[in-house]
Amino acid sequence: MIEKDNTINNSKNITERIINIVEYIKFTYKIKTNTALAKIIEVPQPNLSAILNGVEKYQTEGFFNKIIDKYPIINKNWIETGQGNMLNDQTEAEEIEVEEVEKLPIKKIPFFDVDFYSGFTKIFNDQTVAPSYYFYLPEFHNAQFAIKNSGKSMSKELGNDDILGLREVPEWKTYFPQGEIYAVVTTNDLRTIKKVRRDKENKNLVLIPKPLDEDKFDYPDYEEVPISMVTALFQVVASTHSKKLAL
Numbered sequence: 001m002i003e004k005d006n007t008i009n010n011s012k013n014i015t016e017r018i019i020n021i022v023e024y025i026k027f028t029y030k031i032k033t034n035t036a037l038a039k040i041i042e043v044p045q046p047n048l049s050a051i052l053n054g055v056e057k058y059q060t061e062g063f064f065n066k067i068i069d070k071y072p073i074i075n076k077n078w079i080e081t082g083q084g085n086m087l088n089d090q091t092e093a094e095e096i097e098v099e100e101v102e103k104l105p106i107k108k109i110p111f112f113d114v115d116f117y118s119g120f121t122k123i124f125n126d127q128t129v130a131p132s133y134y135f136y137l138p139e140f141h142n143a144q145f146a147i148k149n150s151g152k153s154m155s156k157e158l159g160n161d162d163i164l165g166l167r168e169v170p171e172w173k174t175y176f177p178q179g180e181i182y183a184v185v186t187t188n189d190l191r192t193i194k195k196v197r198r199d200k201e202n203k204n205l206v207l208i209p210k211p212l213d214e215d216k217f218d219y220p221d222y223e224e225v226p227i228s229m230v231t232a233l234f235q236v237v238a239s240t241h242s243k244k245l246a247l
Helices: 011-028 034-041 045-052 061-070 076-081 090-101 116-125 213-218 242-246
Strands: 109-115 133-135 145-148 163-168 180-186 191-198 204-208 223-226 230-240
Touching (some): 011 076, 034 061, 061 076
Antiparallel strands (some): 145 163, 163 230, 180 230, 204 223
């Protein structure tokens, strides 16, 4: 809710959401510094620093509008209230990404014809494994490589046999945008794709499935994995039906 002085209530929670947004934008669009981001969204760098440090008078609707103007994939209602998702729905996101990457050089994405659960570790650890082929789709521009999805645990958001674009999250133990979909690899070579967040004690990753309603009784509401057991985290930055690549 906007107060009369145009600042936003509940500044602590809003500051946390703003930090999540800033880190997401920097990671997704390869922006190296807060100074560079401030220039892009046309906000003075000292003001952005103050905003990230929780100074309420700078956390205004005008600041949020500047973010949305440059990155309309961000859900403004989520910034202000915490309701819904940080990102707008996938259809809108794909359209925005296409507009952004059409300005960029074509990047060929290597596709490995294995699913994440059975063959991923081999291709990731063995740099001599050649991809099955390369492809180009604008929405995959931020992916390092692509593999197949399998299973039903995320079927509300990802289809069985969908092609997933993955990007490794560097220094994820320090920070990663929570509530997004990630591919998780553990020390005992188990692999899963789930929505991921940290627990309150920052000791475990909470893995949340999103199955269809008819399959929900086959999956727990969530599982927790000790952070010490997680060896790698990959963000699912894009997905498409496998038939699209066959066209």
